[in-house]
Amino acid sequence: MAKAILILTCEHASNRLPAAFKKAVPAEVLKTHRAYDIGAVQVYRKLVKFAKPEFYCEGKFSRLFVDLNRTITNKSAFSEYLRNNENAKAQATAYWNEYRAAIEKFVDSALKPKTRATKSEPTIIHLGIHSFTPVLNGKVRNTDIGILYDPTRPQERAYANVIKAEIKRLYPAMKVRFNYPYKGSSDGLTTTLRKKFGPQYVGIEIEINQKFFL
Numbered sequence: 001m002a003k004a005i006l007i008l009t010c011e012h013a014s015n016r017l018p019a020a021f022k023k024a025v026p027a028e029v030l031k032t033h034r035a036y037d038i039g040a041v042q043v044y045r046k047l048v049k050f051a052k053p054e055f056y057c058e059g060k061f062s063r064l065f066v067d068l069n070r071t072i073t074n075k076s077a078f079s080e081y082l083r084n085n086e087n088a089k090a091q092a093t094a095y096w097n098e099y100r101a102a103i104e105k106f107v108d109s110a111l112k113p114k115t116r117a118t119k120s121e122p123t124i125i126h127l128g129i130h131s132f133t134p135v136l137n138g139k140v141r142n143t144d145i146g147i148l149y150d151p152t153r154p155q156e157r158a159y160a161n162v163i164k165a166e167i168k169r170l171y172p173a174m175k176v177r178f179n180y181p182y183k184g185s186s187d188g189l190t191t192t193l194r195k196k197f198g199p200q201y202v203g204i205e206i207e208i209n210q211k212f213f214l
């Protein structure tokens, strides 16, 4: 059986801003879901301890500085607070590149053919831990956990099913939905890594309702 290599990431872990740009975003906004994924980093850190992934990393700045889960050329990578600040954008881009490069470097080396005599190729299982606001634009989101994956990729579908079954086994009352509240195939870290590494890479995002943390 092919070896599965687990990696865990948490792009929206933090609501901090670099000291130089602290005043760019109002303090009230930094406390909200717009600045970070409330509760996600706590779940992510528990999972790191429990599952002992071979690689893991968390964002250290708010997505209002730069969104690590958007392609850097995507307009929404930068928030309205810093979009027109060239200095902030340059620093944010450097930070974004560093974060993405560390993950890609690990995946690349893990998937490189080893000299040892093994015929089976490893699979990277990447779980990105996120959370979503329970009410958006006045509409209550009636789901507890979303599992995002690309439906055109059979291996991702299989892993998504396993994760859903395990959540339901542990917490039968949980409302679990696939590709909710977002689509797994939208622009993001997993989408980039799929394109770059092909079928040996399995990218799944776990979206947890913030009502559990508020």
Ligand SMILES: [Zn+2]
Pocket (backbone or CB within 6 Å): 011, 012, 037, 069, 129, 130, 131
């Ligand atoms: Zn997120």
